[in-house]
Amino acid sequence: MKKDKVNTEQEGLLARMGFSLANWSERWFPDAYIFAAVAVVLIAIIALLMGRTPVEIGVDFGTHYWDLIPFTMQMAFIIITGYVVASSRPVHKLIAKLSEIPKSPKGAVAFVAFFSMATSLLSWGFSLIFSGILIKEISKRVKGVDYRAMGAAGFLGLGSVWALGLSSSAALLMATKASIPPALYEISGTISMSETIFTWQNLTMIVVLIVLSVWIAFVSAPGKDKAKTAEMAGIDYGRIGNLDETKKKAERPGEWLEYSPILNLLLVAIGSVYIINVISKTGPIAALNLNNYNFMLLMIGLLLHWTPRNFLNSVANSVPAIGGVLIQFPLYAGIFGILMNSGLNDKLVEFFLSISTENSFPFIAGVYSAILGLFLPSGGGKWIVEAPYLLEAAKELNVSMAWIVQVYNASEALPNMVNPFFMLPLLGVLGVKAKDLAGYSILQLIFHAPVVLILVWLLAKTMPYVAPVFG
Structure with a gap:
């Protein structure tokens, strides 16, 4: 009895802490766009203090x-293609x-936690929709599941390992020369995926993190x-995220091709020729850049949805989730422009060099990336802001730039546990609010943060410095 009482008290303490943090986050955390806009203003003020004129700052920004x-379109397509694949009938079955x-x-x-993380390694957009549908289906079969704990588990991939997988924004960008801003390319060149996500250190x-x-x-x-179940909270999973069954065949002659698989199959056949050709020429790893990654998912989505009408309905349903990407990423580009032209980038490089050694820099970079992620909740956009000074400092300290990409990937996912920006697609499928998931997400963050920082520091010792590759 005494042991049960202790467990009850401990569980109550964790629950109260989770509720308090969730309520604070809901009350005080603004929309993710506000974070990006505030960052623009702060960087502009700093540039002004460094001697840049208002006209010069405005020109740099614009x-x-x-x-x-x-890159913005590439990130938007990761969400769209992930949604399209996850919402297809074969995947639903x-x-x-x-x-x-x-x-x-x-x-x-x-x-749910395991599959959330496993699917996030394929695509973070796919993971959110896959997890949402999985939660809905499990809730029909297993009674007494806490909807907050299961919802937080469904988001776990985005707060842990997604950026270590195939849809890693930073790793894909650094492997895609056309996506790297010229000023950044001069520092780093391209960094192959074989040096970032396809390493034993990353697998470790x-x-x-999954275990x-x-x-x-x-x-x-x-x-x-x-448990507090979905029924107790008044949530009806039965009406959320269902496939559209309203119309299955053409009713007018002009709709015939919309409900026939012919066009989809022809497009997939043509696309497959391209994919096979690229892989045969470059190999599967070198072929995996942002454009080819999205292209392959798009072809899979066309095949799984079978008809153009099913495919187009799925694309239309995915569009609301990309609004934040479309409006925020240009702000990050503006920040990058102010940062590079004001000389602030050089100051940040000097700062990191002054407080870091070859041994400590991966740990310091991880802490910095995690903290900044609270204010710039975007894996790819934030990397554009951080990359110039982190990679320049890594180069000066003879630290593997490829590993700094992975330090960033592992660390920047941590603040996703408390920032609702990337929760939006999952929240839409589940019909819940960010505050419902935040308590259990923050509990995961408390354990994840020290483990991630220790791992990126220890594994850095096994990564040799490699000179930038240009061309």
Whole structure:
């Protein structure tokens, strides 16, 4: 009895802490766009204090504002293609089968946590939709599951390992010469994916973080008797995220091609020729840049949806999730322009060099990236801001620039646990609010932060410095 009482008190303390943090976040955290806009103003003020005139700052901002348009579209397509693949009928059937495996509330939460992280390694956009549908299907079969714990588990991939996987914005950008801003390219050149995500060091981080996260999800999830279920919260998963069944065939002659698989199959056949040709010439790793990654997912989506009408309906449903990317990434490009032309980049390089050694720099860079992520919640956009001075400092200290990309990837995911920006697609599928997930997400963050920082520091010792590759 005494042991049960202690466990109840501990669980109550963790729950109260989670609720308090969630309520504080909901009350005080503004929209992610506000963070980006404030960052522009702060950087402009700093540039002004460094001697840049208002006219020069405005010109720097406006001149570079559209520099990231190709990258912005590439990031938007990661969301679109991820949604399209996850919402297809074959994948939905697979999810329904998987949902039959967990039998207990705690097991269900851990199960969702694992698949959230595993799918995020393929695509963070795919992971959010896949996890949302999986949660909906499990909730039909397993009674007494806490909807907050399971929702937070569904978001876990975005707060842990997504940036260590195939849709890593920073790693893909650095492997794609056309996406790298010229000023950054002069520092780093291109960095192959074989030096970043396809290394044993990166695999080590993935395995450790998945094991840790699933364990936390399992032990922290309340049992059936203490859970707050979706039904208790008035959430009806039965009406959320269902496939469109309203119309399955053409009703007019002009609609025939919309409901026929012919065009989709022809497009996939043509696209497959390109993919096979690129892989045969460069190899699978070198072929994996942002454009080819999105192209392959797009072809898979066309095939899985079978008809143009199904495909177009899925694309239309995905569009609301890309608004933040479209409006915020140009702001990051503007920040980059002010940063580079004001000389602030050089000052930041000098600062990092003054407080870092070859041994300590990966740890310091990780702490910095995690903190900045609270204010700039964007893996790719934030990397554009950080990369110039982090990579320049790494070069000066003879630290592997490829590993600094991975330090950034592992660290910048941490603040996603408390910042609702990347939760939006999942929240839309589940019909919940960010505050519902924040308590359990923050609990994961408390464990993740020290583990990630220690890993990036220890593994850095095994990564040799490689000179930049240009051309």
